[in-house]
Amino acid sequence: MLERLGDRLVGIxxxxxxVGIWQLAISVGKVNPALLPPPGSVFLTLHELVxxxxxxxxxxxxxxxxLASYATACIAAIxxxxxxxxxxxxxxxxxxxxxxxxxxxxxxxxxxxxxxxxVGWPAMFTxxxxxxxxxxxxxxxxxxxxxxxTLIDTARTFRCSAxxxxxxxxxxxxxxAIFTGMRVSLGLGMVLIVLAEMLGGEGGLGFxxxxxxxxxxxxxxxxxxxxxxxxxxxxxxxxxCLEKLLLPWRSHx
Amino acid sequence: MDTPMKLLExxxxxxxxxxxxxxxxxxxxxxxxxxxxxEFVSIIGPSGCxxxxxxxxxxxxxxxxxxxxxxxGVAYSEPPPGVICLFQQYAKSLFPWLTVEANVAFVMExxxxxxxxxxxxxxxxxxxxxxxxxxxxxxxxxxxGGMQQRVAIARALAARPRVLLLDEPFSAxxxxxxxxxxxxxxxxxxxxxxxxxxxTHDVDExxxxxxxxxxxxxxxxxxxxxxxxxLARPRNQIxxxxxxxxxxxxxxxxxxxxxxxxxxxxxx
Numbered sequence: 001m002l003e004r005l006g007d008r009l010v011g012i013x014x015x016x017x018x019v020g021i022w023q024l025a026i027s028v029g030k031v032n033p034a035l036l037p038p039p040g041s042v043f044l045t046l047h048e049l050v051x052x053x054x055x056x057x058x059x060x061x062x063x064x065x066x067l068a069s070y071a072t073a074c075i076a077a078i079x080x081x082x083x084x085x086x087x088x089x090x091x092x093x094x095x096x097x098x099x100x101x102x103x104x105x106x107x108x109x110x111x112x113x114x115x116x117x118x119v120g121w122p123a124m125f126t127x128x129x130x131x132x133x134x135x136x137x138x139x140x141x142x143x144x145x146x147x148x149x150t151l152i153d154t155a156r157t158f159r160c161s162a163x164x165x166x167x168x169x170x171x172x173x174x175x176x177a178i179f180t181g182m183r184v185s186l187g188l189g190m191v192l193i194v195l196a197e198m199l200g201g202e203g204g205l206g207f208x209x210x211x212x213x214x215x216x217x218x219x220x221x222x223x224x225x226x227x228x229x230x231x232x233x234x235x236x237x238x239x240x241c242l243e244k245l246l247l248p249w250r251s252h253x
Numbered sequence: 254m255d256t257p258m259k260l261l262e263x264x265x266x267x268x269x270x271x272x273x274x275x276x277x278x279x280x281x282x283x284x285x286x287x288x289x290x291x292e293f294v295s296i297i298g299p300s301g302c303x304x305x306x307x308x309x310x311x312x313x314x315x316x317x318x319x320x321x322x323x324x325x326g327v328a329y330s331e332p333p334p335g336v337i338c339l340f341q342q343y344a345k346s347l348f349p350w351l352t353v354e355a356n357v358a359f360v361m362e363x364x365x366x367x368x369x370x371x372x373x374x375x376x377x378x379x380x381x382x383x384x385x386x387x388x389x390x391x392x393x394x395x396x397x398g399g400m401q402q403r404v405a406i407a408r409a410l411a412a413r414p415r416v417l418l419l420d421e422p423f424s425a426x427x428x429x430x431x432x433x434x435x436x437x438x439x440x441x442x443x444x445x446x447x448x449x450x451x452x453t454h455d456v457d458e459x460x461x462x463x464x465x466x467x468x469x470x471x472x473x474x475x476x477x478x479x480x481x482x483x484l485a486r487p488r489n490q491i492x493x494x495x496x497x498x499x500x501x502x503x504x505x506x507x508x509x510x511x512x513x514x515x516x517x518x519x520x521x
Contacts, residue, residue, distance in 0.1 A: 148342075148345045150340050150342050150345040150346050151345060151346065151348075153309075153312075153314050153338065153340065153346075154340065154346045156313075156314055156331075156332050157312055157313075157314065157332050157336075157337055157338040158332075158337070158359075158360045158412055159332055159334060160363075161363075164363065168359070169348070172348065172350040173348075173350075175350070247350075248392070249349035249350055249392060249394055
């Protein structure tokens with residue numbers, strides 16, 4: 001246990017090192033403090049943001065929008081992925097559409113989406129949902145197809161109905177693959193929500209970040225960047241916890 | 254005992270995958286076999302002769318190309334009620350996301366009048382039969398291979414089968430565990446009044462367990478010979494294997510399975 005903790009601490013060494021280099025670069029005058037203020041002032045601003053509670057509203061807005069669209073994308077992708085994986089006719093029906101849509105960088109859809117849905121949350125919700133949808137879909141389909149025939153034969157020999165086979169056998173057996181897709185989607189969703197907020201937001205983290213830069217509040221900008229990084233780290237850690245909780249067998253099979 | 258009743262019947266079963274090239278043989282060519290109620294029959298044959306295909310057809314997991322398979326006089330091509338297949342790859346057959354207890358309860362939840370709670374309660378009874386009541390709350394991947402196959406056996410029993418089909422169920426466990434599982438299967442066969450068909454490549458195992466042995470030929474596959482073991486029951490892992498009849502059967506079957514290609518190969 002102590003050894004494992006030690007192993008992890010080795011990696012954390014980079015954090016103070018990076019901050020040290022940052023400070024050093026400014027101290028020796030290699031970097032213009034107007035572009036990159038010293039870490040001390042950034043952390044002080046960050047501290048103020050947290051203590052005053054100013055941090056809460058943008059974080060809530062970004063997280064709310066991200067999680068709503070992410071959840072929508074995951075549920076839709078898992079449902080369609082199961083159908084496409086289990087049924088050849090459904091697969092052939094949707095496969096061309098999926099292959100057409102999948103390679104399009106979802107960020108490029110923001111301008112037309114703003115035209116159709118207006119500059120606001122519906123367009124942002126749509127772009128994040130679309131972006132998060134495909135990795136989960138593709139992984140779900142591949143997961144279903146990769147299921148060992150013994151497992152399906154097991155469901156058959158016990159005369160499980162089609163519904164019971166899909167929900168109680170195929171879905172759980174596909175969960176590890178689904179989670180792989182969901183992890184990719186979470187990262188993509190994070191990128192897209194920040195971008196969407198920069199282009200059309202009114203208060204999320206992406207909006208605030210760009211707003212600070214445009215109003216030359218560089219120290220605040222970096223403080224918000226740290227907030228954004230912390231949110232990403234928190235989401236990733238939360239995801240790992242959820243995965244361990246829901247898929248305890250993953251590392252054993 | 255009354256005259257034995259015909260329970261399972263394979264009639265002129267033929268199975269070919271896709272179309273055959275000239276000189277290629279069908280996997281199964283005209284296999285006919287009748288199994289009576291409460292019989293223990295083993296199917297044995299050279300590797301690649303289609304033993305597992307035959308069991309899949311018996312399980313209703315795969316339809317024959319022609320001919321039919323009947324349970325109690327009724328032909329079927331989907332898994333019929335009362336016929337349960339136990340797979341060689343128990344680790345891939347058990348559900349790793351469910352506890353041992355939930356794995357067993359899974360097959361009872363859909364039974365009429367059975368609540369989830371009652372199924373859980375019942376599962377303990379079946380786990381007790383295979384000596385695993387203490388492992389109910391564990392996950393399959395926390396158990397040894399032999400224990401996992403015991404869970405699979407308990408789960409198969411929980412489905413209350415008349416016929417149990419075993420597809421080389423003990424080939425993936427170590428030799429000593431195999432003896433344990435063989436004895437366990439014989440005990441359950443007797444207590445639960447099961448009819449068992451076992452596919453195996455292990456001659457000793459087939460002789461030790463069975464009433465009759467269907468010896469398959471190489472391709473094109475047919476039943477080359479039906480051998481009545483005639484060994485007394487209950488069987489004993491030590492003494493049964495020492496009986497002259499056991500050795501005689503073993504000799505006869507080995508001769509069939511090993512000749513002539515392997516003997517020739519030794520001269521090369």
